[in-house]
Amino acid sequence: MPYDVVPYEPELEPEIVRLQQHFYRDAARSAAYFRWKYAENPFLDQTILQLAVSAGRVVAMRGMFGAVWQVDDPSTRHLLPCADDFVVDPEHRNRGVARLVLEATVAEGARRDLRFALSFSAGPVTYVNSLATGWRAVGSYRTVQRERPSKGPPRWIRQVTGRWLRRLRLRGALDRVRSSLPAASRGPFDRLDRASRHDGRISLSRVPRPQDMAALIARLPWDGRIRHVRDAAYLAWRFRNPMREYRFLFCDDGGLQGYLVLQRSLLDDADPELVNVADWEAADGHVAAALLRAALDRGGFVCVQAWSIGIASERRDVLDAHGFVPAEESGIRARSRGLLVRRLADADERWSLGSRDLLRIDDWDLRMLYSMSA
Amino acid sequence: MIGQSGASVPDDVRDDASLIRSGLLDSTALFELAVWIEERIAPGLDLTTFDLAEEWDTLAKLMRFVERYRRE
Numbered sequence: 001m002p003y004d005v006v007p008y009e010p011e012l013e014p015e016i017v018r019l020q021q022h023f024y025r026d027a028a029r030s031a032a033y034f035r036w037k038y039a040e041n042p043f044l045d046q047t048i049l050q051l052a053v054s055a056g057r058v059v060a061m062r063g064m065f066g067a068v069w070q071v072d073d074p075s076t077r078h079l080l081p082c083a084d085d086f087v088v089d090p091e092h093r094n095r096g097v098a099r100l101v102l103e104a105t106v107a108e109g110a111r112r113d114l115r116f117a118l119s120f121s122a123g124p125v126t127y128v129n130s131l132a133t134g135w136r137a138v139g140s141y142r143t144v145q146r147e148r149p150s151k152g153p154p155r156w157i158r159q160v161t162g163r164w165l166r167r168l169r170l171r172g173a174l175d176r177v178r179s180s181l182p183a184a185s186r187g188p189f190d191r192l193d194r195a196s197r198h199d200g201r202i203s204l205s206r207v208p209r210p211q212d213m214a215a216l217i218a219r220l221p222w223d224g225r226i227r228h229v230r231d232a233a234y235l236a237w238r239f240r241n242p243m244r245e246y247r248f249l250f251c252d253d254g255g256l257q258g259y260l261v262l263q264r265s266l267l268d269d270a271d272p273e274l275v276n277v278a279d280w281e282a283a284d285g286h287v288a289a290a291l292l293r294a295a296l297d298r299g300g301f302v303c304v305q306a307w308s309i310g311i312a313s314e315r316r317d318v319l320d321a322h323g324f325v326p327a328e329e330s331g332i333r334a335r336s337r338g339l340l341v342r343r344l345a346d347a348d349e350r351w352s353l354g355s356r357d358l359l360r361i362d363d364w365d366l367r368m369l370y371s372m373s374a
Numbered sequence: 375m376i377g378q379s380g381a382s383v384p385d386d387v388r389d390d391a392s393l394i395r396s397g398l399l400d401s402t403a404l405f406e407l408a409v410w411i412e413e414r415i416a417p418g419l420d421l422t423t424f425d426l427a428e429e430w431d432t433l434a435k436l437m438r439f440v441e442r443y444r445r446e
Contacts, residue, residue, distance in 0.1 A: 088401045096397020125405040128421060132394050132404060132430075137422035332405075332412050332421065 003059070003097050005104045008038075008049035015058035016051070019087050024243070025268050032242040037084070037372075040240070041066040042233045048081060048112070050104035052097045059089040062101040064109060064117055067370070068234075071354035072224045078353055081109060083119045083342070084372055086126045102133045109344040116351075116358060119340040120371035127336035136351070139361030140338040141307040141368070144324040148302050188264050188275045188301055189247055195298035201257070202294045205248045210235035212256040216281055225310075226356050227365035230279075238369065243267060246278065249295050251287050258282030260291040262299070263374045275299065277306035278374035279367050285314045292318055310366035339364065378410065389434040394427050416443045 008016075017031045024030040038047040044066025052060035064081035071078065083105065088098050109117050122130055131137065197204050210232040217230045228234070239246050244263050251258040263278040264270070277295075282288035296304065305327065308316055327334075341358050343349060356363035368374040393399040399407065407430070412419040429439050 093401040094397070094399060094403050096400065098400035099395075099397045125402050128405045128408050128426070129401060131421050132400075132427040134427075332409055332419070335420070 003052045003054050003100060005050055005052050005100050007108065008047045008051060012051060012058060016061060019058050019061060019089060022087060029242055036240055036242055037065050038063065040237060042237050043068045043079060044081060048105065048108050050101050050108060052101050059092040060087065060097045060101045062086045062105040064105060068229045069226055070229050071226045071356050076354060077229065079114060080116050080118050081114060083117050084121055098129055099133060102129065106342060106344055114344050115349060117342045117344055121373055122336065122340060124333045124336040130340050135340040135342045136359055138339040138341055138359055140335060141366065142309045143305055143327040143337065144308045144319055145303060145305040145327045146322060146324045188273055192247055192299040201251050201253050202290060203250050205250065208235055208239045208248055209250065213259055216256045220281060225363055225365040226353055228370050249291050251291055258287035258291050260295055262295060273302040275301045275304050276368055276374050277304065279369040288315055289318045292322055296322060307366060307368050309361060310364055390432050392431050394431045415440055
């Protein structure tokens with residue numbers, strides 16, 4: 001079957017949203033997500049998105065959204081876009097179209113003189129296909145989690161049952177059941193939302209404070225490892241992701257001393273009990289520990305996950321002390337949760353950024369915030 | 375082997391015909407094949423330690439990969 005691979009044009013947006021409904025059933029939210037990620041991105045004016053069209057329909061897509069990185073010195077800026085949104089219509093799989101859009105996206109990045117692209121959010125299928133098309137694996141995020149023992153059926157049974165109810169489009173019935181339950185059973189943030197807004201130095205909010213958060217990040221020491229620029233514009237944009245819901249814990253003491261961002265997914269297939277630590281900054285270890293303790297005590301979450309890669313050992317100790325253990329996963333599915341890098345233009349270019357090695361996981365200051373998992 | 379993994383290729387595909395680079399095996403099929411090989415033949419298979427597109431690109435190469443893994 002012949003395919004035309006074309007760059008994004010605004011008139012194709014309804015077709016893109018239709019294709020994305022293989023992932024996101026809610027068309028309105030899917031459209032909002034697309035606009036947020038590409039049109040409203042603060043770092044890339046032009047959308048990098050390649051689409052395979054067959055008989056007038058978009059049947060596959062691959063995109064890259066803007067991401068700017070700093071290394072060695074805070075004044076440095078490197079545009080290394082993040083690849084995402086690899087979707088192939090099930091009726092068009094195994095016909096070569098996946099490879100066509102993957103390679104066309106890389107070629108478009110090269111045409112724009114971009115040196116490297118990153119992938120933080122590849123699902124297992126995208127991860128394996130990426131390795132087959134020249135992407136290099138940097139390492140895994142070493143996810144840790146803290147699970148609260150609960151009465152009733154084990155968590156994995158609740159997860160599987162919930163997933164099938166949603167797949168069978170019984171979401172409405174599920175929501176009605178959930179709404180009839182006590183508030184604490186309705187969603188992972190319910191208990192947190194009912195907790196006191198202020199408790200000593202730590203306050204809870206549904207909205208970010210991008211200026212304060214960016215100012216804190218700028219004044220904290222940094223060892224020069226590769227990290228995303230987290231300025232106010234980025235943070236304001238990042239926490240408007242329509243597929244996620246966030247809560248913010250702030251520690252103030254004559255100005256912002258630390259923050260912790262909690263996130264949950266609004267996707268139909270998401271684990272409804274899972275909360276992620278998306279970002280976590282603090283002036284010192286005491287503030288970091290107080291923020292995590294406040295989040296866990298007030299939230300009473302069934303399951304909280306965080307990345308342990310890249311964080312300082314004292315921060316890892318705090319996670320250990322609060323009962324976080326490596327998430328029990330094995331196999332390709334688990335190992336595919338990691339960072340990938342792709343060289344875009346010069347085949348002889350070294351895999352480096354500033355003085356750091358792009359393929360060495362310890363040269364990255366990684367945060368879940370960089371991934372669309374958060 | 376490919377059929378058992380849940381992926382599929384045409385019956386008449388030649389042993390030296392490209393599967394991955396040609397796109398005959400892509401997307402979920404390639405993933406299913408990787409999972410199947412890991413579960414049945416190569417526990418702990420690390421896809422980052424070899425060139426997937428090269429070493430699995432034809433049926434003949436795939437068989438060589440499997441044989442080599444069984445010997446190790």
